Amino acid sequence: MSTQTETMPFDGRRLIWRGIGHLLGPLVQLWLHRRTARGKESAARLGERFGHATRPRPRGPLIWSHGASVGEAQALLPLLQHLHDTRPDVTVLLTTGTVTSAALVEQRVGNDSGIIHQFVPVDLPGAVDRFLDHWQPDLVLWSESDFWPGILAELRARRIPALLINARLSERSGTRWLQAPGTARWLIDSFAAIYAQTAGDAERLRRIGAQTVIEAGNLKQAAPPLPVDPQQLETWRQRLGRRPLWLAASTHDGEETQIAAVHQALKARFPSLLTLIAPRHPERGSGLSQALAAADLRVALRSSGAEPAADTDLYIIDTLGELGLWFRLSPIVLMGGSLIPHGGHNPLEPARLGCAVLFGPHMFNFSEAAAGLLLQGGALQVANDGELIAALGLLLAEPARSAALSHAAQNYAGQQSRIIETLTEAALARLPAQCSP
DSSP states (O other): OOHHHHTSOHHHHHHHHHHHHHHHHHHHHHHHHHHHHTTSSOGGGGGGGGTOOSSOOOSSOEEEEEOOSHHHHHHHHHHHHHHHHHOTTOEEEEEESSHHHHHHHHHHOOTTSSEEEEEOOOSSHHHHHHHHHHHOOSEEEEETTOOOHHHHHHHHHTTOOEEEEEEOOOHHHHHHHHTSHHHHHHHHTTOSEEEESSHHHHHHHHHTTOSSEEEOOOGGGTOOOOOOOHHHHHHHHHHHTTOOEEEEEEEOTTTHHHHHHHHHHHHTTSTTOEEEEEESSGGGHHHHHHHHHTTTOOEEEGGGTOOOOTTOOEEEOOOSSOHHHHHHHOSEEEETTTTTTTOOOOTHHHHHTTOEEEEOSOOGGGHHHHHHHHHTTOEEEOSSHHHHHHHHHHHHHOHHHHHHHHHHHHHHHHTTTHHHHHHHHHHHHHSOGGGOO
16 A cells, blocks of 8 residues: 555545445456356345345344354354343344354354344445445454455444454564555544453564454354254164264365275274274265275265164265364364364364364464463474374373373363453443344
8 A cells, every 4th residue: 555545534445445336336246247157156045145135124223243154154143142041131133254153153143042143235436335225233343353444444433332352463464464554554543342252462463553452262263162953963872882982173185095094093902993084174074985995995975865884994074063062972072174284173172072182283373272271281283193192092092091181181282262251341331322122
């Protein structure tokens, strides 16, 4: 951004952004229609992306919360449900930007939950105006760092209070923002207060101009246990019996072949071993099934309705929203995304459900949770396949060791729950006076 733009006042930036948005409108429409053709947008709900609401606005106070995709939505839902339970007169509008996140919210949120889902509008003036004119939020809870300049500018122009929650800012991103300090302050000043995940995030946010920053913790570490159907859980417990098993959860391309090799190495020692694989992207299940079966392994696919037989080696769980079931069934869980440089996934989800937790060397997306678990003796970190084979062999052979690991993990995960109460209190205190019950 030019030096002239860097020194322009807030209203000037807003007008420029609206002008650019009007010019980009046709290109954005073409982009969205192409994404729809590839299944990356919902054709039935595409209007929501242009600000056309598909639900009426309920009467009374409304809090709008935004999370970009699946991870953010999963982290937000317990907070939003707690908000509504605390103040039943408050409706919560949750927006996300992906088809997968919409499916997750639909699965997790009932019609009477007080939570409404819509797709977030694209950052174009007409779409944003229609969205805000219809929903008229009394408060906005913006999650992490998914900043949309046009939306944030309109919130300020309409004097709608906003809080940035679960905020994070990497060292690299912070350095980039320092190269455009005016723009950084313009965006950050849209928020009345910022609730950062860590002390490091808080410091970096202050460095780029944030004024009111509170170190509150990470919502992804505070979520309640993932849900499960009790009847389905009991059915599967009987079906699996006392068979030795472990789960590789939220795996990515390049990890499943390693997991299959680990299974092969352990099979001689544990002949009836069952390895469960839940790919992060369920649509990969069919291809995985074919590839791993070609490696002379017996593979069953969850989405096909198949159940693991006595001689099944790998059971691929290519379904959405079932990890609450499989974490409860698996005494040992390896978190995927950590054997390759993806950054890992939330190790506290299995920890809350009494699993012995393992992860590979790449946990930079959840470094705080990983470090806390390791410090409390609630997880094992492995550097390579050989260490993974050794760790799994130890835990499968000695259930007492596995139980001690899971107990420590569960204790640590239980300590992370205070943030939901903190953010609920902060949000309800910011509702305008006319919204008070």
